[in-house]
Structure formats: structure tokens, C-alpha cells
Amino acid sequence: MNRINELLNRKDNILSIYFTAGYPELNDTVSILQSLEAAGTDLVEIGIPFSDPLADGPTIQASSQKALENGMSLKVLFEQLKDVREKVSIPIILMGYFNTVSKYGIDNFLSSCEAVGVDGTILPDLPFKEFNEKYADTFGERGVSNIFLITPQTDDERIKLIDSHSTGFIYMVSSAAVTGAKRDVSEKQVRYFERVNTFNLSHPTLIGFGIRNHDTFKNACRYSNGAIVGSAFIKMLEEEGNNKEKIESFINSIRTA
Amino acid sequence: MKYNVDKDGMYGRFGGAYIPEMLYPNIEKLGQVYLEIIESEEFQKEYKMLLKDYVGRPSPLYKAKRLSEKYNTNIYLKREDLNHTGAHKINNTVGQILIAKAMGKTRIIAETGAGQHGVATATACALMDLKCIVYMGDTDIKRQAPNVARMKMLGAEVIPAMSGNKTLKDATNEALRDWIANPEDTFYLIGSVVGPHPYPDMVTRLQAIISEEIKEQVMEKTGRDYPDYLIACVGGGSNAAGTYYHFLDDERVGLIAVEASGMGVDSGETAATIAIGDEGIIHGSKTFLMQTDDGQIVEPYSISAGLDYPGIGPLHAHLKDTGRAEFLSATDKEALDAAMELTRTEGIIPALESAHALAALKMKTFKPEDVVVVTLSGRGDKDMETYMQYFMPHPILPKGEG
Numbered sequence: 226m227n228r229i230n231e232l233l234n235r236k237d238n239i240l241s242i243y244f245t246a247g248y249p250e251l252n253d254t255v256s257i258l259q260s261l262e263a264a265g266t267d268l269v270e271i272g273i274p275f276s277d278p279l280a281d282g283p284t285i286q287a288s289s290q291k292a293l294e295n296g297m298s299l300k301v302l303f304e305q306l307k308d309v310r311e312k313v314s315i316p317i318i319l320m321g322y323f324n325t326v327s328k329y330g331i332d333n334f335l336s337s338c339e340a341v342g343v344d345g346t347i348l349p350d351l352p353f354k355e356f357n358e359k360y361a362d363t364f365g366e367r368g369v370s371n372i373f374l375i376t377p378q379t380d381d382e383r384i385k386l387i388d389s390h391s392t393g394f395i396y397m398v399s400s401a402a403v404t405g406a407k408r409d410v411s412e413k414q415v416r417y418f419e420r421v422n423t424f425n426l427s428h429p430t431l432i433g434f435g436i437r438n439h440d441t442f443k444n445a446c447r448y449s450n451g452a453i454v455g456s457a458f459i460k461m462l463e464e465e466g467n468n469k470e471k472i473e474s475f476i477n478s479i480r481t482a
Numbered sequence: 483m484k485y486n487v488d489k490d491g492m493y494g495r496f497g498g499a500y501i502p503e504m505l506y507p508n509i510e511k512l513g514q515v516y517l518e519i520i521e522s523e524e525f526q527k528e529y530k531m532l533l534k535d536y537v538g539r540p541s542p543l544y545k546a547k548r549l550s551e552k553y554n555t556n557i558y559l560k561r562e563d564l565n566h567t568g569a570h571k572i573n574n575t576v577g578q579i580l581i582a583k584a585m586g587k588t589r590i591i592a593e594t595g596a597g598q599h600g601v602a603t604a605t606a607c608a609l610m611d612l613k614c615i616v617y618m619g620d621t622d623i624k625r626q627a628p629n630v631a632r633m634k635m636l637g638a639e640v641i642p643a644m645s646g647n648k649t650l651k652d653a654t655n656e657a658l659r660d661w662i663a664n665p666e667d668t669f670y671l672i673g674s675v676v677g678p679h680p681y682p683d684m685v686t687r688l689q690a691i692i693s694e695e696i697k698e699q700v701m702e703k704t705g706r707d708y709p710d711y712l713i714a715c716v717g718g719g720s721n722a723a724g725t726y727y728h729f730l731d732d733e734r735v736g737l738i739a740v741e742a743s744g745m746g747v748d749s750g751e752t753a754a755t756i757a758i759g760d761e762g763i764i765h766g767s768k769t770f771l772m773q774t775d776d777g778q779i780v781e782p783y784s785i786s787a788g789l790d791y792p793g794i795g796p797l798h799a800h801l802k803d804t805g806r807a808e809f810l811s812a813t814d815k816e817a818l819d820a821a822m823e824l825t826r827t828e829g830i831i832p833a834l835e836s837a838h839a840l841a842a843l844k845m846k847t848f849k850p851e852d853v854v855v856v857t858l859s860g861r862g863d864k865d866m867e868t869y870m871q872y873f874m875p876h877p878i879l880p881k882g883e884g
């Protein structure tokens with residue numbers, strides 16, 4: 226079974242961490258993965274840096290910019306991940322904008338994912354419809370889950386449609402915002418989370434965007450199977466560098482009050 | 483209609499809506515209603531009235547006599563520079579503002595390069611009493627200062643985009659981020675035939691008035707119902723799309739698009755997307771763009787802020803792909819010289835963007851009987867500082883050459 230599904234079947238209160246490949250230094254990618262796993266992270270999303278990340282706020286934009294300056298690219302990333310499955314066993318998802326993937330070539334990309342042991346992708350600007358019509362089958366054959374997003378503005382019917390085409394989990398974007406926005410959980414958000422829960426979706430949900438500490442994580446877990454921390458982790462890396470102890474205490478600070 | 487958008491928002495293999503789910507409801511809604519609104523009697527009545535009495539249309543088609551003599555052909559200028567606010571951009575903004583109002587939106591956001599679209603948006607917002615926020619690259623804020631002042635006087639908030647080269651691409655990213663964060667009350671008023679479907683088609687339709695008038699005016703002036711050539715500059719491609727629209731299927735008409743090649747096509751300092759770009763996705767649209775082998779978007783360069791963009795509208799990618807239009811490019815220097823040439827032969831100071839279209843006159847050979855229409859997309863007031871810097875160091879300004 227796919228590592229993502231195995232995790233989702235087994236565990237609740239899942240903590241997923243997003244970080245940008247090649248940040249803060251080009252060759253930090255794998256050691257950050259190892260530190261995250263050692264600290265008890267359940268799932269990781271590795272961001273493929275892009276020059277124009279239009280769904281991202283300033284923190285992830287800056288990390289992408291730095292990673293590109295460091296020399297990161299999909300080619301380099303797959304090279305770095307070549308032996309990752311000898312070192313890390315938690316599920317790995319690649320997250321990126323569609324242009325970098327389509328330039329690399331979808332088939333090439335999936336072969337590389339399969340070869341190194343990447344379990345899933347999140348490609349926010351690849352339209353749901355186009356994915357289903359053109360790519361769903363090949364992703365399936367390669368055992369790569371493509372994760373879709375829903376937002377507070379997604380209507381009920383579309384949420385159910387997205388659920389019916391999902392593999393792995395559904396990424397529940399917490400509020401209308403780009404990544405890194407610091408909004409506290411509002412009435413409106415709670416209504417949205419509860420609305421989604423009334424559908425009894427066939428896939429688990431993870432909440433992302435704005436999750437940054439124990440409170441926001443705990444709150445998200447109340448309405449979903451776990452949550453995703455991105456900008457807050459990158460901020461920590463920006464301040465502390467790639468440091469195993471700091472990563473461990475960061476993960477602990479999210480897990481426990 | 484083989485060059486027009488299909489029901490899926492595609493021009494051949496270009497176009498579409500490559501947007502994150504956060505933008506999906508807004509784009510989907512706009513796609514459902516824009517045609518209905520544009521075709522409604524109410525919209526048509528108000529849009530036509532505004533174009534006539536507020537924008538000052540029809541814009542003249544002026545036979546540039548001395549320029550024609552110089553090039554031994556018949557050159558007509560489509561005078562979009564005479565529109566209210568000084569460029570073709572206002573045709574689009576008065577149309578989209580009516581669409582925004584019909585959709586009940588109360589907050590308008592826009593990106594701008596040269597500031598012409600920002601000014602045209604701020605103008606439409608002042609007219610309709612709507613809140614207006616304009617994103618503009620920090621580099622462009624500095625090189626198009628008069629337009630920044632105009633936007634502020636019109637009541638718009640101008641927010642600098644600080645990423646990348648701080649130009650049009652970066653302003654567009656910021657506007658899209660704003661829309662993601664404000665999906666309920668906000669309408670994104672895009673300034674060119676770029677972005678996710680339905681924007682390229684919507685903006686093309688709102689600029690199509692240019693070719694509608696050219697058709698009548700060419701008939702009036704020459705007794706023919708078509709010109710031999712239509713020439714326009716291309717940043718995102720809205721003045722070109724408007725210039726071509728009613729002639730797209732009339733293969734007697736040669737379509738010439740002029741990109742900005744900056745310091746030269748192969749200099750690494752260029753914005754000539756068709757010349758050096760390849761297929762990819764930028765700002766929600768599949769089109770040609772300037773990118774690295776790793777799919778990173780390359781920072782463009784042009785002296786002209788309105789053409790300083792690493793992508794091009796999907797309609798134009800399709801016109802390139804099918805061979806329907808010819809794509810040329812003009813360097814900074816060629817454009818500057820063409821601007822001086824027009825100024826001294828006809829007494830018209832063009833926008834730097836439009837000067838790129840004029841530069842194409844030197845690149846082509848026309849027959850004496852040809853009817854050549856050049857769209858003068860805007861006037862040069864905003865570019866005076868650049869012109870002064872380029873021409874004033876010369877001890878003597880060049881004399882009229884005509």
C-alpha cells in the first residue's frame with residue numbers, strides 16, 4: 226500500500242511539515258527530512274521552488290528565491306532524493322507549480338517520483354478537470370497520489386466531486402489566503418470545517434495555511450485528521466538554519482503545549 | 483472563427499485556466515456570466531455611451547502623410563493615444579468596471595506596468611465610485627512617475643510589488659495573491675489579454691472596438707473594406723488583439739505584431755517572448771513564455787514598462803503557432819528612434835510601447851498602393867523623462883528628417 230494511505234489508516238492528529246527544497250542551503254533537503262522524521266513528523270511536503278509562486282506569501286516566496294539562487298531545480302532535487310528511501314520512511318509529497326513539472330515532462334517526472342520513492346504530489350495550479358482527463362491514469366499506474374485542495378469558497382457539490390476523484394487525502398485550505406497568513410480560527414472557519422465534516426467524505430482531510438503553533442494545530446485536528454505547517458517551519462529555518470535540535474524542539478512545540 | 487477561443491477557453495493548445503483552487507469559484511463564475519453581461523442590452527447601451535462621450539470614440543484613423551511619403555506607402559495611424567487617459571487601456575477598463583458592477587463587486591484590484599492600465603482603472607473606479615487598489619512593480623513606479631501621481635489623485639491606492647525585477651510580472655503576482663485573499667468582494671480587472679480564461683477573451687472583446695472602427699474608417703478613407711497590414715505592439719497583447727479582432731479570419735490582411743527586444747533578442751536583456759520563449763504556464767494561462775530549462779520564468783527587460791513582460795496572451799501564441807500573424811521585435815534604440823521620427827514628421831509624441839510598432843515600418847517593405855494601419859496605442863506624456871534622458875545628451879536634437 227502507498228505510504229500515504231498506510232499512514233492515514235493508522236493514525237490521527239497527523240503532523241505534516243512543508244519545507245522548500247534546497248533551503249536554507251542547497252544540500253539541506255535530505256538532512257532536514259531525516260531530522261523531521263526523527264522528531265516525529267508524520268508526513269512531509271517538499272516544495273519545488275518556483276520563480277513566481279502566486280499562491281504563496283512572503284516567507285515561502287523568499288525561501289523559493291533563495292533555493293533557486295542556491296541552484297535548486299527538479300533535476301537536482303531528484304538527484305538529492307536518489308537514496309532517500311534508505312534513510313527516511315515517512316511519506317514524501319512534492320508540492321510545486323505546474324510549469325516546473327510540465328517543463329520537466331510529466332512522464333519523466335512520474336518516473337523520477339517512482340524511482341526515488343515519492344508518494345504524492347500537490348500541484349495547486351494544475352486544474353482538477355485537466356488532471357482527471359489527462360493525467361489521473363498515469364499517476365495511478367505509478368502509484369503517485371495527487372492531492373487536491375478545497376477552500377472555504379469551494380461549493381458543496383465540488384467538494385463531493387473532488388472527494389470522489391481523490392487519492393490519499395484532501396488538503397483543506399483553512400481560509401481565503403496565501404500561505405503564511407496569520408489568521409486566528411474564526412467563527413466562519415469553524416462553520417466551514419463543520420460543513421465539510423457533514424459530508425462524511427470518503428477521504429481524510431488535512432488542514433493547511435496559517436497553522437503555526439500548538440494552538441492552531443490542536444484546533445485544526447479537532448476538525449480534521451491533522452494539519453500542515455509550512456511558513457512557520459521555514460521561518461524557524463531562516464532564523465536557526467538547518468539544526469537537528471532546533472527542528473526537534475520546533476516539532477515538539479507544535480505537538481505539545 | 484478558427485482563431486477565436488473555444489468553449490473550453492482554449493486558443494488551439496493555448497489558454498485555459500491554470501489556477502489554484504482558491505481562485506476557481508471566481509474564475510468559474512466570471513466564465514459563466516461574462517458573455518451574457520457583455521451581450522446584454524443594458525451593458526451595450528452604457529458601454530457604447532461611455533466609449534463615445536467619456537472615452538471620446540471613435541478614435542480617428544489619421545493618414546500620416548509625411549510618414550507615408552518617407553516609406554512610399556499609405557500609413558494610417560489608429561489614434562488610441564487620443565482616448566481619455568491617453569491609451570487604448572480605457573476601452574477595457576470601462577467595460578470590465580461595468581461587468582464588475584453587474585456582478586455586485588465593490589473592490590477593484592489591478593496590475594499595471596506603464597501605469598496606463600492603472601490610470602485607466604483608477605479612472606473607471608472614480609467614475610463608478612468603487613474602491614481601487616493598483617499593484618505596480620517598484621521599478622515601474624520609478625520610471626512612470628507621472629502615472630503614479632495620476633492614480634493617486636484619482637483616489638487609487640498604489641501598492642509597490644517588491645519581488646523579481648519589480649515590474650509587470652511581479653505586479654500581476656501580487657494582484658493574484660490579493661484576489662486569493664479577497665475572493666468575495668473583489669474583482670480583478672486585468673489589463674491585457676493574459677491570465678486565466680475568460681480574461682483573454684473578455685479583454686479581446688472589450689478592445690475589439692479598435693478593429694470595428696478601423697474597418698469602417700478604412701472603407702471611408704480608401705474605399706476598400708480591409709487594410710493590407712495591421713501593425714501593433716505586443717506586451718500582453720491587448721491593443722494588438724483589439725486591432726486584429728474583426729480581421730482575424732480575413733486572410734487578405736497581414737497581421738504584424740511587434741515585441742520589445744530590449745537590448746537585443748539574444749542579449750539576455752529582452753522581452754521578446756515569441757522570439758526566445760517556449761510553451762509553458764504563466765499567470766494561469768498556457769502560452770509562450772520566457773523560461774529556463776528548469777521551467778523558471780526569466781526576468782524580462784525592456785525600456786518600455788508596458789512591454790516588459792515575459793509572457794504573451796494565448797491568442798497571440800495561437801496566431802504565432804498557426805502562422806496567422808508575423809512576429810517582429812524592436813530594440814530599445816529602434817523604438818526610441820521611431821518615436822523621434824514620428825514626433826518630427828507628424829507632430830505626435832507616441833508612448834514608448836507604441837513606438838515599437840512604428841519601428842516595424844523600417845523592417846518591412848510595403849508597396850506604394852498598400853494600406854498600412856499602425857495602432858498608436860498611447861501617447862508619450864508618461865515617457866517624457868525617458869525621452870529627455872535619451873535625446874537631450876545629444877548636442878543637437880535631430881532635425882526633421884521627412
Ligand SMILES: Cc1ncc(COP(=O)(O)O)c(C=O)c1O
Nearest residue numbers: 598717718719720721788835860
Ligand atoms: C500605450 C501602451 N501600449 C501598449 C501597451 C502594452 O499592452 P498590450 O500589449 O496589452 O496592448 C501598454 C501597456 O501598458 C501601453 O500603456
